[in-house]
Amino acid sequence: MTFVDEVKNAVTPRAALLVIGVLGLQLLFIASYVGALHKPKPTDVAFGVVAPQQMSRQLLTQLDALPGGPLDPRAVGSEAEAREQIMNRDIDGALIVSPQGRTDTLLVASGGGTVLSSSLERLITQVEGAQQRTVRTVDVAPASADDFDGLSSFYLVVGWCVGGYLCASILAISAGTKPANRQRALIRTLVMALYAIGGGIGGAIIIGPVLGALPGSVWGLAGLGALVVFSVGMITLALEALTGIVGIGLAVLIIVIAGNPSAGGAFPLPMLPDFWRAIGPALPPGAGTWAARSIAYFRGNAVTGPLLVLSAWAVVGTALTLLLSMRQRAGRDDGSAWGAGSTGSTGTASSAGGSTAV
Numbered sequence: 001m002t003f004v005d006e007v008k009n010a011v012t013p014r015a016a017l018l019v020i021g022v023l024g025l026q027l028l029f030i031a032s033y034v035g036a037l038h039k040p041k042p043t044d045v046a047f048g049v050v051a052p053q054q055m056s057r058q059l060l061t062q063l064d065a066l067p068g069g070p071l072d073p074r075a076v077g078s079e080a081e082a083r084e085q086i087m088n089r090d091i092d093g094a095l096i097v098s099p100q101g102r103t104d105t106l107l108v109a110s111g112g113g114t115v116l117s118s119s120l121e122r123l124i125t126q127v128e129g130a131q132q133r134t135v136r137t138v139d140v141a142p143a144s145a146d147d148f149d150g151l152s153s154f155y156l157v158v159g160w161c162v163g164g165y166l167c168a169s170i171l172a173i174s175a176g177t178k179p180a181n182r183q184r185a186l187i188r189t190l191v192m193a194l195y196a197i198g199g200g201i202g203g204a205i206i207i208g209p210v211l212g213a214l215p216g217s218v219w220g221l222a223g224l225g226a227l228v229v230f231s232v233g234m235i236t237l238a239l240e241a242l243t244g245i246v247g248i249g250l251a252v253l254i255i256v257i258a259g260n261p262s263a264g265g266a267f268p269l270p271m272l273p274d275f276w277r278a279i280g281p282a283l284p285p286g287a288g289t290w291a292a293r294s295i296a297y298f299r300g301n302a303v304t305g306p307l308l309v310l311s312a313w314a315v316v317g318t319a320l321t322l323l324l325s326m327r328q329r330a331g332r333d334d335g336s337a338w339g340a341g342s343t344g345s346t347g348t349a350s351s352a353g354g355s356t357a358v
Helices: 003-010 013-037 053-064 079-087 114-130 152-173 182-210 218-243 246-259 274-282 284-297 304-333 343-352
Strands: 045-050 071-075 093-096 103-108 134-139
Touching: 013 246, 013 274, 045 053, 045 079, 045 114, 053 071, 079 093, 079 103, 093 114, 103 114, 114 134, 152 182, 152 218, 152 246, 152 284, 182 218, 182 304, 218 246, 218 284, 218 304, 246 284, 274 284, 274 304, 284 304
Parallel strands: 045 071, 045 093, 103 134
Antiparallel strands: 093 103
């Protein structure tokens, strides 16, 4: 047997395609993470200004014209209103101008990301210094002392996401990467739901009472965690039902390669490039990170949108998983070979022979 024949026997065309796919994922991983995180800078940060009317117009113009467009300034009626908007996550900071003295107040919220609050402090200090004014900083939603750089929320959500797609992958691969029938799909969905509840509660207990890394409602975080795990798990099951083992790679592409660097974890959304800032809130890691920080530091405000995003992923994943299982069953009832020759067919045969694998 020649060397070429040995290579053909050792590396099948299917294996070669999968290896090429893995190489593509590797390169996309590098491009996504480095592209998103290599040069963070604030851009169009929602920023409030509280000042007398004439001074406010001048200051808004000045802040809006800063090189690179770091701020998106808007007038706010009072300091109390500015604080409320920060807690509602409508703005990321605010400058309260003193009409009499030369010391102004900068309001920030390090619970939303210490890197962003530090950047705002440096930027406003420079602006104020150019006007021979000084600024004192007040943190209205401070990050926990045990939450370094405000990263705990992000790592918590990453853990939930990893658990979601790993559990789904194991459930699918254990008896073939395509659901052979509706019953198996329902069992997998139920197992995924139970796993999600356990993962959500476990993560919330570890991050809160055990480590003390995040304040806020333990049960609120547990509910969020269950939704994150279930949404990621079900979309992974749906992708595997649709494309076989390739679905695992597609889940990694969505959750890890696109989702993690755009989640606003290492650097909050206003510090990311436009592409990642745009996709982040629509993906589970970004929606989960935003909601976790809101629960921990912002009295649970501004979570409706992220929860709807996660719910949409969960509903779409569940619907596709169940619909694809019914389509495969219908194909078999008609005598067609839909999915024949795949690992899904093997899984069906095992089931028919009495296998209890899900």
